[in-house]
Amino acid sequence: MTLTIDSTVTLNNGVEMPIFGLGVWRSGQGAETENAVKWALEAGYRAIDTAALYQNEAEVGKIVKSGIRPREEIFVTSKVWVDDLSYEGTKAAFDASMDKLGLDYVDLYLVHWPVSDWKGAWRALEEIYENTDRVRAIGVSNFLIHHMEELLSFARVRPVVNQIEYHPYLQSKALHAYCKEQGIPLTAWAPIMKGKVLEVPELIAIGEKYGKSAVQVTLRWMLQTGVITIPKSVHKERVDANCDLYDFELSDEEIGIIDSLDQGDEGRIGIHPDRFGE
């Protein structure tokens, strides 16, 4: 099937999630986030990934509601932060996020990290999902295989995605295979290694063949391999360039080259989920 900027992944509850979107971690409050989201929606992005932690849910909600495109064409994700991981805490945190977003519903709501009372948090998410129209899907972030196994052992509602650090140097192949088997796609955070993919010779070489940057090659690799991706930028030219992915196609051989760049845990940029808070 031909990929376009409107391509979606069908989640295990039937909801269609755009496979490509904008991340807004460290996008500043006020004009910085508002402009990034506005440029993204104008360029055709259909998904925005925020979180309570990012302190820019209000800006995201404001632009989503501004009419650049209909609300139902935009997929908004937010997340409950670790301080609120308990049954009661998560219910209150969800209400607070919805107030800030100012939206009738959020498309996807995630447990941000598997720490503290994340199981209580999951029960709260299940209840919000089952008893209200305020969330279309629920999922997790930074869950390893052992967290997923624990979750699936008691969950009434299956998580629809697992959002993890994922890029050419950290491919978590066992976790990816496990989630795939369970019908739970990955969303990649830090997909372009915070810009560092621009220094990877193999990605540069592949890009030269198509007149594309190493960032574009990396994002295209994710789209072609079914990984949801949410690169962040607050610069218009990068917001535009990061979605210019639909006029070239990587060969199986090139996908194999990128697959072989995995460095396992050595390639990790962020926190290991089992060492969060240490």
Ligand SMILES: NC(=O)c1ccc[n+]([C@@H]2O[C@H](COP(=O)([O-])OP(=O)(O)OC[C@H]3O[C@@H](n4cnc5c(N)ncnc54)[C@H](OP(=O)(O)O)[C@@H]3O)[C@@H](O)[C@H]2O)c1
């Ligand atoms: N669930 C989690 O725990 C978690 C953790 C981290 C992130 N996330 C989500 O995932 C999203 C993406 O991850 P990320 O923001 O950490 O990293 P990223 O998307 O890999 O990289 C963002 C960085 O790369 C720069 N950049 C963007 N486009 C570029 C380009 N074309 N050329 C060169 N540099 C470029 C950005 O700078 P400028 O903005 O200055 O352009 C920014 O510094 C986040 O925004 C957030 O929504 C989730």
